[in-house]
Amino acid sequence: MIVTAHKARFTEPLRLSGGAVLPEFEIAYETYGELNAARSNAVLVCHALNASHHVAGTYAGDPDNVGWWDNMVGPGKPLDTDRFFVIGSNYIGSCFGSTGPASTNPATGKPWGADFPVVTVEDWVAAQARLADHLGIERFAAVMGGSIGAMQALQWTLDFPERVRHAIVIACTPRLTAQNIGFNEVARQAIMTDPDFHGGHYYDKGVVPARGLRIARMVGHITYLSDDAMMEKFGRALRRAAPGYDFEIDFEIESYLRYQADKFAGYFDANTYLRITKALDYFDPAARFGGDLAKAFAQAKADFLVVSFTSDWRFSPARSREIVRALLDSRRIVSYLEIDAPQGHDCFLLDDARYHGALRAYFRNMPL
Amino acid sequence: MIVTAHKARFTEPLRLSGGAVLPEFEIAYETYGELNAARSNAVLVCHALNASHHVAGTYAGDPDNVGWWDNMVGPGKPLDTDRFFVIGSNYIGSCFGSTGPASTNPATGKPWGADFPVVTVEDWVAAQARLADHLGIERFAAVMGGSIGAMQALQWTLDFPERVRHAIVIACTPRLTAQNIGFNEVARQAIMTDPDFHGGHYYDKGVVPARGLRIARMVGHITYLSDDAMMEKFGRALRRAAPGYDFEIDFEIESYLRYQADKFAGYFDANTYLRITKALDYFDPAARFGGDLAKAFAQAKADFLVVSFTSDWRFSPARSREIVRALLDSRRIVSYLEIDAPQGHDCFLLDDARYHGALRAYFRNMPL
Numbered sequence: 186m187i188v189t190a191h192k193a194r195f196t197e198p199l200r201l202s203g204g205a206v207l208p209e210f211e212i213a214y215e216t217y218g219e220l221n222a223a224r225s226n227a228v229l230v231c232h233a234l235n236a237s238h239h240v241a242g243t244y245a246g247d248p249d250n251v252g253w254w255d256n257m258v259g260p261g262k263p264l265d266t267d268r269f270f271v272i273g274s275n276y277i278g279s280c281f282g283s284t285g286p287a288s289t290n291p292a293t294g295k296p297w298g299a300d301f302p303v304v305t306v307e308d309w310v311a312a313q314a315r316l317a318d319h320l321g322i323e324r325f326a327a328v329m330g331g332s333i334g335a336m337q338a339l340q341w342t343l344d345f346p347e348r349v350r351h352a353i354v355i356a357c358t359p360r361l362t363a364q365n366i367g368f369n370e371v372a373r374q375a376i377m378t379d380p381d382f383h384g385g386h387y388y389d390k391g392v393v394p395a396r397g398l399r400i401a402r403m404v405g406h407i408t409y410l411s412d413d414a415m416m417e418k419f420g421r422a423l424r425r426a427a428p429g430y431d432f433e434i435d436f437e438i439e440s441y442l443r444y445q446a447d448k449f450a451g452y453f454d455a456n457t458y459l460r461i462t463k464a465l466d467y468f469d470p471a472a473r474f475g476g477d478l479a480k481a482f483a484q485a486k487a488d489f490l491v492v493s494f495t496s497d498w499r500f501s502p503a504r505s506r507e508i509v510r511a512l513l514d515s516r517r518i519v520s521y522l523e524i525d526a527p528q529g530h531d532c533f534l535l536d537d538a539r540y541h542g543a544l545r546a547y548f549r550n551m552p553l
Numbered sequence: 554m555i556v557t558a559h560k561a562r563f564t565e566p567l568r569l570s571g572g573a574v575l576p577e578f579e580i581a582y583e584t585y586g587e588l589n590a591a592r593s594n595a596v597l598v599c600h601a602l603n604a605s606h607h608v609a610g611t612y613a614g615d616p617d618n619v620g621w622w623d624n625m626v627g628p629g630k631p632l633d634t635d636r637f638f639v640i641g642s643n644y645i646g647s648c649f650g651s652t653g654p655a656s657t658n659p660a661t662g663k664p665w666g667a668d669f670p671v672v673t674v675e676d677w678v679a680a681q682a683r684l685a686d687h688l689g690i691e692r693f694a695a696v697m698g699g700s701i702g703a704m705q706a707l708q709w710t711l712d713f714p715e716r717v718r719h720a721i722v723i724a725c726t727p728r729l730t731a732q733n734i735g736f737n738e739v740a741r742q743a744i745m746t747d748p749d750f751h752g753g754h755y756y757d758k759g760v761v762p763a764r765g766l767r768i769a770r771m772v773g774h775i776t777y778l779s780d781d782a783m784m785e786k787f788g789r790a791l792r793r794a795a796p797g798y799d800f801e802i803d804f805e806i807e808s809y810l811r812y813q814a815d816k817f818a819g820y821f822d823a824n825t826y827l828r829i830t831k832a833l834d835y836f837d838p839a840a841r842f843g844g845d846l847a848k849a850f851a852q853a854k855a856d857f858l859v860v861s862f863t864s865d866w867r868f869s870p871a872r873s874r875e876i877v878r879a880l881l882d883s884r885r886i887v888s889y890l891e892i893d894a895p896q897g898h899d900c901f902l903l904d905d906a907r908y909h910g911a912l913r914a915y916f917r918n919m920p921l
Contacts, residue, residue: 201798202798203796203798204798205798302798303798303799303800360789361789362780362783362784363780363783363784363786363787363788363789363804363805363806364775364778364780364783364784366789366804366806366807367771367774367775367783367806367807367810368775370771370804370806370807370810370811371768371771371772371775371810373800374767374768374771374810374811374814375743375768377800378764378767378768379764380748396746396747399742399746400739400742400743400746400768403735403738403739403742404739404772406735407732407735407736407739410732412730412731412732412866415730415731415732415735416730416731416732418731419731420731421728421729421731421734421837428571428835430569430570430571430572430573430670430671430831431671432671432741432745432827432831435834435835436731436734436738436834437731438731438734438735438738439734439735439738442735442738442739442742443738443742446742459800463798463800466803466804467796467803469789498780498866
């Protein structure tokens with residue numbers, strides 16, 4: 186499937202949760218399949234930290250750059266683009282094409298840098314609603330995502346209840362735990378104390394806070410995998426004939442983490458990373474209802490499919506069950522699937538037959 | 554209990570696991586109680602990463618500096634110094650008084666810095682055996698520790714089987730998992746990429762790699778606590794009236810981690826931290842027996858008490874059960890206690906009645 190990335194420009198200012206106003210913004214997106222005449226077959230796919238609007242397929246002439254959820258989305262795939270019109274949307278604050286910290290601040294003509302506001306999951310959803318308007322989609326058949334993408338799907342059902350028929354919420358949590366926030370704070374401190382961070386204004390200095398990004402990525406990566414999956418994949422295998430009794434690479438896992446860290450620091454923007462972690466920390470739809478998640482969901486009108494994975498210790502099944510319980514308490518229709526799979530949080534990206542089979546069935550049963 | 558720190562100097566060279574030779578070294582230690590006439594009541598207490606030989610009591614004129622295991626060791630405590638002669642031993646490579654990277658390299662007259670060799674748990678134990686000789690202790694009633702201290706207790710039973718009657722192995726693992734090594738590698742990378750690290754030769758530069766130490770401490774601290782314990786202690790409580798939508802401290806957990814990080818960076822030595830994490834990574838007594846831990850324990854002659862805590866996700870009960878199974882397979886006498894406690898790895902430092910009661914009984918039943 187050959188796909189093309191698009192950008193939509195929005196010139197009406199967007200007031201953000203923190204009070205700042207984005208005078209104008211762009212959203213990068215892709216679409217797969219065709220919108221039907223009734224405009225009833227649109228599915229919005231929201232992405233997680235390290236991904237983008239490039240959900241499926243490849244670009245012409247670039248066969249190696251495969252969309253991050255290509256095993257899920259495409260012709261004949263669980264989310265079948267022969268039947269559904271699928272939109273992959275980037276979010277504001279990203280470094281993958283939508284307006285973000287590296288974009289030009291119209292007030293100064295220079296990159297926003299540290300002056301780009303902190304954005305929240307609510308802000309991402311508000312901006313995506315403009316994209317939906319732009320594409321002529323009044324109501325989505327489904328909004329879907331894993332991890333941070335699932336938070337967006339949840340938020341859609343709260344902020345635009347009339348516009349979402351189904352929310353598919355995979356490997357999600359209704360709010361971060363103190364441990365989750367703690368790991369995010371490690372990443373932020375690593376970035377912000379990197380001498381090349383320059384308080385967030387590094388774009389014109391010819392440097393990036395690569396040291397901090399490396400650490401952020403390593404910590405993140407460990408939390409995406411289960412202990413068992415890491416043992417299965419790397420074990421205690423050595424990269425050299427014997428331990429070196431020095432600080433070069435001894436174990437495979439060290440090599441893997443350093444490689445992932447270097448790669449990430451080469452393409453991801455530190456200011457974006459900081460803002461995504463803050464959006465995660467702040468996400469807490471129950472907060473304005475005294476912590477009662479069921480009261481929050483009282484606004485929702487969607488049907489829900491919630492999926493969790495047993496080995497996910499970042500957003501564990503217990504967190505998904507909190508969501509399911511609150512949905513039941515608020516009398517929503519909800520299906521819940523807890524899959525016994527070993528790979529940790531990253532399970533949502535993998536091609537597990539039970540997982541994909543359930544998604545396939547859910548979409549097949551969805552009337553258009 | 555007023556206590557005094559001592560140092561013992563050893564001038565016979567010590568050949569280390571990695572092949573390097575330490576021409577001479579000192580070990581810092583403290584003792585509590587009196588060695589009996591039969592010299593049969595000595596207990597060696599080994600410490601973990603962030604602790605020292607200051608196990609119990611206080612120094613004269615410094616009442617706030619209480620030993621790290623003061624709830625366990627002292628007159629009338631579970632390890633009763635009215636009956637036992639207890640030795641708190643620092644290990645080589647430490648920054649708390651024993652010879653380590655900040656000590657003077659006799660070959661150059663300058664601090665060892667990066668040239669201080671990587672030391673292993675075996676090396677720590679070999680050096681402690683010299684201390685035992687120095688104190689006239691041929692055989693310990695018990696060698697005891699939690700976490701890295703427990704690794705030393707295990708190693709003692711393998712390298713000096715005739716010298717240990719009982720090993721008390723708390724919150725331990727027979728080897729690090731890939732996830733454990735991964736977190737250690739994050740800490741090392743944070744330290745080694747800090748511009749103030751200077752390849753480990755920072756002592757004469759007037760700086761320390763405080764940024765790296767801060768990150769190392771934050772990551773470590775998160776892994777010492779359970780997710781539930783952190784939620785119980787910090788939850789999602791804010792430090793200010795409302796979210797700031799900036800990168801100042803929002804949540805209590807951020808404040809706590811930054812405080813712990815700053816404190817740690819103010820007193821701990823980065824070169825020591827690097828070496829301790831390597832000692833941890835390398836610890837694997839089964840390795841030289843083809844991975845068969847029971848074969849490793851075939852050398853041991855001690856009786857064992859193994860203790861784990863259900864919420865410890867760093868060295869989980871499953872790891873302690875591996876130790877227990879291998880001990881049983883090698884026909885050792887072993888008692889195993891798995892305590893359902895919520896605080897994570899740090900449980901071994903806390904005053905849990907079941908835990909302390911079991912230790913008290915174990916020591917009380919120990920003939921001298």
